[in-house]
Amino acid sequence: MNPITDLNNLRLFAEVVEHGSFTAAARSLGVQTSKLSRRIRTLEEELGVRLLNRTSRTLSLTETGRQFYQHCAAVVAESVAAKDIVDQTRTTPQGTVRMSCPVALLSSGVAAIIARYVQDNPNVQVLLDATNRRVDVIEEGLDFAIRVRVPPLENTDLAFRQLGVSAQILVASPALIARHPAPTSIESLRDWPTLAMSSNSERFVWHLVDSKGMATSWAHQPRLATDDLDSLRVAAIQGTGVALLPREFVDADIKAGRLRQLLADFATTPGLVHAIFPSRRGMVSAVRHLLDALVAGFDEMNRSI
Missing domain, CATH: 1.10.10.10 (Winged helix-like DNA-binding domain superfamily/Winged helix DNA-binding domain)
Known part of the structure; x- marks a missing residue:
């Protein structure tokens, strides 16, 4: 009928x-x-x-x-x-939140923020895709995806919300530092073994700025190159070479003495950690409150560094 x-x-x-x-x-x-x-x-x-x-x-x-x-x-x-x-x-926060986040950010403290949010909101389920690939928020049915990009951000029809900032610093193990004269410039790292993220061109360059905002680039041939930040971190702790890693990613290692920062006046241009999502209109409470928790969590992490 x-x-x-x-x-x-x-x-x-x-x-x-x-x-x-x-x-x-x-x-x-x-x-x-x-x-x-x-x-x-x-x-x-x-x-x-x-x-x-x-x-x-x-x-x-x-x-x-x-x-x-x-x-x-x-x-x-x-x-x-x-x-x-x-x-x-x-x-009231309830229902399912679908999100994605780069693996390194999860290890840097985002996983702890999400776990605390889930614990505080028992009626919310978070389905987290831990991935370094570029996801399509709409096609994959995600509520939001977390990205790190150096400004200016690309034009997009998606809405975004800044969560925090992330810069990379040079670190090495105390054992490796003990075997070399203290570096006074980027060029003085010439005789140091290095580690790097993978490069399609197999040309490895660190792009850094000093405390006065002056930019410098330094080409090097790493002992180890990989697209896995945690592998670089482990290699750096073991004394395999100097690594350029996100500050929040190695903060616990620095505080524990497993790593030390080199050339403290140099770092990469800070990238914006942000969430992208289809629209602000009609955003359910569970998603909105999780984004609020991430903003507060990043603020707390930045204050502790």
Whole structure:
């Protein structure tokens, strides 16, 4: 069977029955009595039956109308319940959040922020894709993806929110430092073994700025090149070479004495850690609160460095 053309007419019919008259129902709904009467007549014509017995003084249900009203009332109740579910997701964090994040950022403290958020919000489930590939937020059905980019950011139709900043610093193990004279410039690292992120061109260059904002580039041939930051970190701790790694990624190692920073006046241009998402409009509470937690978490991490 074909469904009723306009489900709003079911609600209007239920209102008429519950108020006992077209006039009272029209007043409650804020519509004209004549318009409401026409809508009910249209519903009866579509169904091919009379639902209401009308006189100038009284209004009563036919037997079919009485049975039909029970179903209409159930439909209205279900629509209210459905709206309540949506309203709850907009106010109280609940439901599923789908996100992606680079592996190194997770190891730098983002994983701890997410775990704390999930613990504090038991009605929220987070589905996290830990990946270094460039994801398509819309195609993959993600609520948001975390990225790190050096400004200016690319033009995109996606919305974004800045979470923090991330710069890379030069680090080495105490054992490696003990075997070489203290470096006084980038060039003085010439005799030091180095580590680097993989390069498609197999040309390895560190691009750094000093405390005065002066840029410098230094080409080198690393002992180890990989696209896995944690492998570089482990190699640096073992004394294999000097590495250029995100500050927050090695902060715990520096504090524990496993690594030391070299040439403290030099670092990469800070990249913006940001979340991209389809739109700010209609963002559910679980997503909004998780983004708030990430902003607060990055602020706390930056203060501790």
